[in-house]
Amino acid sequence: MRHTKTSKTKVVRGPYKNGIRRRREIIESASRIFASHGYNSGTLRQIAKEVGVTPAALARHFDDKEGLLSAVLANWDSQARARNPGDVRGLAHFVRLRDAVIYNQANRGLIELFLTLSGESTNPKHPAREFIQQRYRDVVEKGAQLLREARDAGEILWMDDETIVAEIRTLYAMMDGIQLQWLVDPEVDLVGVFSHALSIILERWTGRKDVLPPLVTRT
C-alpha cells in the first residue's frame, strides 16, 4: 500500500484519482442504461448495480438523476465532437458521414442514446429536450455552413441558402431514420441503404457520379 492510514498527518493524495475513475464508470454505465431503457425508465438502481456500488454512492457524484443525465449528455457531446474533427471542410465532411454510420453500426450505444432520448423528447417537459433541440440546431447550422462553403468554392452545383437548409435537414432526417430502422430491426442493411442514399445526394449536389468512394473492406 502506498498510503497507510495515518490519523493525524496531512497527506497530499493524488487528487480524486479513484473518484474520477468511478465517475467515468458511472457515466458510461448510465449511458448504456439510458440508451436501452430511456431516461425515465432507466433507474439509478440499475446503474448502481452495473457499476457495482450502491445507489447512495451515485448521489455523491451527481446531485440527482437529472444531474447524472446532464453528465451523460455532456459526455456524449464530447465524444461525438471528438470523432468529427473540424478540419474537414466543404463537401468532404458529408462524404465522411458514411464512416460515421459505419462507426455507429459497430458501436450502437452512441446513436441509440441519441435516438432514444430524441423519441422521449417529443414530450415538451422532458429534461433532455432542450439539449436535443440545440443539438439538431447545431448540426443543421454547421451542415448548412459547410454546404455553403462547398457551393462558394465551386464543389457543388449552385443552390440558394434556403434550399441548402432544406437539403441538410433532409440528409440528417434520412440518416436518423435509417439508423432508427436498424436499431429496431438489426436485420436492416444499415450501411448499404445509407451508402445508396448518400451517394445519390452527393451525385445530385455535384452533378458527378464518383464523389463517394467505394467501400473497401479489410481482407
Added chain:
Amino acid sequence: MRHTKTSKTKVVRGPYKNGIRRRREIIESASRIFASHGYNSGTLRQIAKEVGVTPAALARHFDDKEGLLSAVLANWDSQARARNPGDVRGLAHFVRLRDAVIYNQANRGLIELFLTLSGESTNPKHPAREFIQQRYRDVVEKGAQLLREARDAGEILWMDDETIVAEIRTLYAMMDGIQLQWLVDPEVDLVGVFSHALSIILERWTGRKDVLPPLVTRT
C-alpha cells in the same frame, strides 16, 4: 327514461353501449399518454385520471397494461390504414405522402405515438418492438410493391428490385426523420422540408419535374 330499473324482469339492453364508449375513451386517452410519455413512463393512473375513472376500471376493460398497449396499437393501425385507401396504386401513392404529413402536422398524436414507441423499441425487450418491426416491414413491402408496379407500368424510370427496396427505406427514413425533428422542435417547417425532399425523389424516379402538384392553401 327508456329503461326503468326493473328488479326481476329480464331486459335485453343495448349490448354494452356505455362499455364500448368507455373502452374507446380509454384507448384514446392511453394513445395520448403513451404518445407523450412513452409506454413505460405513461402510467395507468394518468390514463384513468384523464378518462375520469379509477385505475381499477381500466382492469375491467383490459387485462393489464400490455393488454391496453395492444388495444392502442390495434387502434392506431386501423386508423392509419383507414387514411390510406388501397385503391391508390402506383406512383400516386407516393404523391399522397405529402397529404399524410400535412395530416400529421394537424394531428400530432398518431405520428408522435409511433415515433415515441419506435424510440423505446430500440430495447429488444420492449413489448411494442415486434409490432413496430412488423409495421416497418409491412410499409417497406407495400411501398416496394407499389413502386415495382409503377416501374412495370412505365410510370418511372427503370430500377432493379434491390434499388427499389433501398429507395423505399430511404423515403420512409427521411419522412420519419423530418417528423421527429418537428416533434422535438415545432419551429421546424415540416411540410416545407418534406415537400422539398419528396419532390426531388419523385423527379429522380420519373425524370419529370411536375409530379408533385403545388400546394394549394384554402383562401
Added chain:
DNA sequence: GTCTATAAGAAGATAGAC
C-alpha cells in the same frame, strides 16, 4: 360496470455509521 381501499413492490432521495 364502476367504485373505494389496499396490498405488494419499486422508485428516487437522504441520514448517519465507518
Added chain:
DNA sequence: GTCTATCTTCTTATAGAC
C-alpha cells in the same frame, strides 16, 4: 468515499362493496 438502512412517493394489480 462508500456503505446500510430507511423514508416518502408512486407504481401495478386485486379484493370486495354497491
